[in-house]
Amino acid sequence: MFWLLALSLLLLIFGGLALARSTRLRQESGLPAGRLIYADSADWRPVQQPFYSKTYQLIGKPDYLVETAAGVVPVEVKSSAAPKIPYLGHLLQLAAYCLLIEETTGQSPPHGLLKYANALYEVDFSPELRRELLETMAHLRQARLAKSVARSHQQPGKCAACGFYDRCEEALGR
């Protein structure tokens, strides 16, 4: 079960790794910024079981799925207010769910939905986002083999909520 734990951690640490790279990536990679939309959440189905991909050694559970004319779409809900454009970590988490749905159903979702407290973004599961997801996963796997990995952020709140806080030599806020 260790690998399951380790791989589910991939999703948790997307945020930290991604934040450090977000500015450059926004400028260079053409990642989708997302479109502000309205959608009726009455059609959203809560997800009971996590999705698992043996190919990508990935596991994760979106908050909801919704059937659209273009296929099944994942919904990730954030309790925070919407940023001007979705954070890269949130995009990658949504992309991971798209990849898991693709692996499970054989159909690639055209997009995912990111629901913030005050806004809903529709984010294309574009080739650029898929490539960034796969590269990020490869980096994370490499980092797991390294003896030590440098902190990738300056957010004491993130460290305070981290399960490694007591043991981490780079923890902020102590």
Ligand code: SF4
């Ligand atoms: S405590 Fe360490 S591992 Fe956890 S978020 Fe902070 S720097 Fe990263």
